[in-house]
Amino acid sequence: MQHKITIDPITRLEGHGKIEIFLDEKGNVERAFLVVPELRGFEIFVKGKPAEDMPIITARICGVCPTAHHMASTKALDDLYKVQPPSPAKKLREMLYNMFMLEDHALHVYILGGPDFIVGPKAKKAERNVLGVIQKVGLEVGKKVISVRREIRELMTLLAGKVIHPAWGVPGGVTRGIKKEEVVNFIKVAEKGVEFALFTLKVFKDIVLSNKEYVDLILSDAYTHRTYYMGLVDENKKLNFYDGKIRVVDPEGKEYALFDVRNYREYIAEHVENWTYIKFPFLKKVGWKGFVDGKDSGIYSVAPLARLNACEGISTPRAQEAYEEFYKTLGGKPVHHTLANHWARVVEMIYAAERFLELAKDPEITSDNIRNIPTETPTVGIGVVEAPRGTLIHHYETDERGYITKANLIVATQNNSARISMSIDKAAKSLIKEGKYDEGILNMVEMAFRAYDPCHACGTHSLPGNIPVLINIRNKNGEIIKTIKNFE
Amino acid sequence: MAEKSKVAFYWCASCGGCEEAMVDLAEDILQVVEKAEFVLWPVAMDFKREDVENLKDEEILVTFINGAVRTSEQEEMVRLLRKKSKILIAFGACAYTGGVPGLANCYSREEILNFYYKSGDTVFNPEDKKPTPHFIEGNFAFEIPEFYGRVYAVDQVVDVDYYIPGCAPTRKVVKNAIDALFSSQLPQKGSILGASSKSLCNECPLNETKPEKIYVKKFKRVDKTQPEPDKCLLIQGYPCLGPVTRGGCEALCVKANYPCTGCFGPLDDVKDYGAKAVSFLASIIDSNDEKEIEKIIDEGLSNPLAIVYRYSLPKSLIFDTKIKKNGG
Ligand code: SF4
Ligand code: SF4
Ligand code: SF4
Numbered sequence: 008m009q010h011k012i013t014i015d016p017i018t019r020l021e022g023h024g025k026i027e028i029f030l031d032e033k034g035n036v037e038r039a040f041l042v043v044p045e046l047r048g049f050e051i052f053v054k055g056k057p058a059e060d061m062p063i064i065t066a067r068i069c070g071v072c073p074t075a076h077h078m079a080s081t082k083a084l085d086d087l088y089k090v091q092p093p094s095p096a097k098k099l100r101e102m103l104y105n106m107f108m109l110e111d112h113a114l115h116v117y118i119l120g121g122p123d124f125i126v127g128p129k130a131k132k133a134e135r136n137v138l139g140v141i142q143k144v145g146l147e148v149g150k151k152v153i154s155v156r157r158e159i160r161e162l163m164t165l166l167a168g169k170v171i172h173p174a175w176g177v178p179g180g181v182t183r184g185i186k187k188e189e190v191v192n193f194i195k196v197a198e199k200g201v202e203f204a205l206f207t208l209k210v211f212k213d214i215v216l217s218n219k220e221y222v223d224l225i226l227s228d229a230y231t232h233r234t235y236y237m238g239l240v241d242e243n244k245k246l247n248f249y250d251g252k253i254r255v256v257d258p259e260g261k262e263y264a265l266f267d268v269r270n271y272r273e274y275i276a277e278h279v280e281n282w283t284y285i286k287f288p289f290l291k292k293v294g295w296k297g298f299v300d301g302k303d304s305g306i307y308s309v310a311p312l313a314r315l316n317a318c319e320g321i322s323t324p325r326a327q328e329a330y331e332e333f334y335k336t337l338g339g340k341p342v343h344h345t346l347a348n349h350w351a352r353v354v355e356m357i358y359a360a361e362r363f364l365e366l367a368k369d370p371e372i373t374s375d376n377i378r379n380i381p382t383e384t385p386t387v388g389i390g391v392v393e394a395p396r397g398t399l400i401h402h403y404e405t406d407e408r409g410y411i412t413k414a415n416l417i418v419a420t421q422n423n424s425a426r427i428s429m430s431i432d433k434a435a436k437s438l439i440k441e442g443k444y445d446e447g448i449l450n451m452v453e454m455a456f457r458a459y460d461p462c463h464a465c466g467t468h469s470l471p472g473n474i475p476v477l478i479n480i481r482n483k484n485g486e487i488i489k490t491i492k493n494f495e
Numbered sequence: 496m497a498e499k500s501k502v503a504f505y506w507c508a509s510c511g512g513c514e515e516a517m518v519d520l521a522e523d524i525l526q527v528v529e530k531a532e533f534v535l536w537p538v539a540m541d542f543k544r545e546d547v548e549n550l551k552d553e554e555i556l557v558t559f560i561n562g563a564v565r566t567s568e569q570e571e572m573v574r575l576l577r578k579k580s581k582i583l584i585a586f587g588a589c590a591y592t593g594g595v596p597g598l599a600n601c602y603s604r605e606e607i608l609n610f611y612y613k614s615g616d617t618v619f620n621p622e623d624k625k626p627t628p629h630f631i632e633g634n635f636a637f638e639i640p641e642f643y644g645r646v647y648a649v650d651q652v653v654d655v656d657y658y659i660p661g662c663a664p665t666r667k668v669v670k671n672a673i674d675a676l677f678s679s680q681l682p683q684k685g686s687i688l689g690a691s692s693k694s695l696c697n698e699c700p701l702n703e704t705k706p707e708k709i710y711v712k713k714f715k716r717v718d719k720t721q722p723e724p725d726k727c728l729l730i731q732g733y734p735c736l737g738p739v740t741r742g743g744c745e746a747l748c749v750k751a752n753y754p755c756t757g758c759f760g761p762l763d764d765v766k767d768y769g770a771k772a773v774s775f776l777a778s779i780i781d782s783n784d785e786k787e788i789e790k791i792i793d794e795g796l797s798n799p800l801a802i803v804y805r806y807s808l809p810k811s812l813i814f815d816t817k818i819k820k821n822g823g
Contacts, residue, residue, distance in 0.1 A: 027635075027637060029634060029635055037634065038635065040635075040637070048596075048599045048602065048607040048610075048611070050610055050611070050615070051599065051602045051606055051607045051610050052596075052598040052599040052601065052602055052607075053598075054602075055798050055801060056598075056798060056801040057716060057718065057797075057798060057801065057802075058718060059716055059717050059718035060756075060801065060802075060805075063756060063805075064595055064598075064805075067510050067512070067594070067595040067596070067662070068510060069510050069511060069512075070509075070510040070511040070512020070513065070514070070515050070516075070663060071510075071511045071512075071515060073510075073512065084718070088718065088719075160519070164747065165750075166751070167751055168747050168748045168750065168751030168753055169747050169748065169751075170519075171512040171515055171516060171519075171663040172512060172662065172663065173751075174747075174748035174751055174753035174756070175751050175753060177717050177718070177721070178718055178719075180721075182717070182721070182722060182751055182752040182753050183724070183750075183751045183752045183753075271617075272616055272617060275617055276617050276618070276619035277615070277617045277618050277619060278619060278620070279612045279618065279619075279620040279624045279625065280624055280626075281624045281625065281626060281627045281630045281632065281637075282626070282627075282630050282632070282635070282637040283626060283637075284626045284642075286611070286612070286618070288617070291619070295619065378721045380719060380720065380721060381718065381719055382719070385718075402616065408797070409716075409718050410797070410798060413616075415615060415616040415617060417617065
């Protein structure tokens, strides 16, 4: 008898993603799928709009990572109008961007993904959330998370107009700089940010790494895929969120490609399925071989773990230390363990904070020289940043007056869609045997997708941060024969 | 309040910014929790559809809906929540007037699906697959919702009691709105909650530099010009929509030296925001010569639709239709 298990964590009410697991006659998993039931059509409806409005419009793709879209879009405009921002403007943008990475990663570490580890994968579900985190690490820490995040978001508002959907980026620069009397605050908050990120690493070490059970879980086969990895690197092949070339390493960690985003179409193609609205990007030259890992399959991964695998180190000192420790502990590069994303995210928090501080202290940051006015005729513009959830590409074409004729976007979570699907499939297969499954699998399956911090924007709103999962097990007539859920 | 009121917060075709706006309430949300019991808050709470179905009609005191309606699943949920709620509120620009995703109404479903799954630059689809509702492949049967031919504001699907404007509403606006709801006297049905009834200019720090009468010889675009700081953007020639936009945000964009794009929507008694904005922009053009006027528009406002209907196309007079049963 064919059983179908629907895991509907976030979809049925929000339309952002659900998991379908099909069991064979023996009750073993035949296949598990990630199904995304939504599409909004931005690439089409931006046609005919003035190019300079794109950073405002595309920020509305996601209210959780609007800064990432705003910035990828602004950089696409630089390219479109063939103009480079003056050095202070570039620094301002990069600073805002690192502020954003820091607050967004903090959210995931303490509220979304982190509770799995900080409180424990087997903790009571009522505790496996931000409240449980506070209980474990203390109210003081909870307050710290809220206040650091709030202070960063207030400064982002000051600089870029709005924190949800900035109004700031223009081709060749930005519309507002920082005044001398304002920068003091930026430095203060950045210093706090560095301290906070280092503290977060300590929390992670004390609670997760000192516990053998957790480490075994991270290393377990159920959460391991040998895929390609992609991320931006600077001219020294060091980690960078704001700018650089796209580097791809193969499952052995060897450089497979290093390319300018302008050539992304030579490297990236998107596979389509009938059962989901999301597309599955893959490495074009390797090819789509189905949902399988290994060197012969073009599936790649993005986001924190992928970024650390794809770079050759980090340019700020404390983050570099944390990076070295990460690989030493996990047995060298590349690391293929999906759950290591959580740790990689903490390493990235340190980098974001250190870079924020460097830039806040840079004398150029208060300069008035914040814009080079374009003079060239626009044609094609392609921009890239590393969103918290991975590589994000915006590509526009316009008529000679700068009205959009074509747009193509490769969005971060989409880059991970094939690997997420595989993770779910593998976790389900290793956990459900001969029709036996219990509530324990719920969190295990959750963990398989949560590690990627997928932008089912809902994630961010999870206060308290446990994503509710409902599994309906149906017989082949579609009747529910059993329901398991992790919420009351 | 002796017994806690039931409250729901639900999102349709949303970017998540409205949810983030709610989360940005931070400790203020605790005051809400004191008075209200959330019966539906995706992710944080028990959000089973069946649970909502099991409630009595009008058992929920207030439901906030953000995001526009684009799929069959969203339509069903909005209808269900309407039935179960005494008060239903459209939260944010998408729910109120269709929002940015509403710009898609100029394009057909086929154009969108065709680009995404067939003709897009990076699509590789030799087998010509495309997302298919009720799809069956061998042993596997999938359900995905229907993608409608257009985007609807929430009041084009069900009756709405109040509106909270903004994309996203700011923390202060959300707080004001919630205070109004829990005050002893409910505002009149159809009211806007939380924001101002005066135009944005009234709260803009640059208003002092704005003269009584404005004349514009040329509209500017920010692509190849940089606004001067500390001077009303409109008199510089930027189509800042502050004069026709509801206040409440405290001129956030203008403070970053960026013209207001109108996310707080129309002032009271204005039915069509875009029509109002266009006629306002036309009224400040400093010319009586038809040819010259044409040139001024062509050079600075050549796609006025994109500018004035950024957040409200589904509610424009040309598009304002109610949802047909099961989408359009
Ligand atoms: S109104 Fe704005 S913030 Fe809210 S869902 Fe729509 S686009 Fe996002
Ligand atoms: S037109 Fe714009 S810049 Fe001028 S006062 Fe009004 S809101 Fe401010
Ligand atoms: S200035 Fe205008 S566009 Fe910006 S937040 Fe306020 S109303 Fe919205």
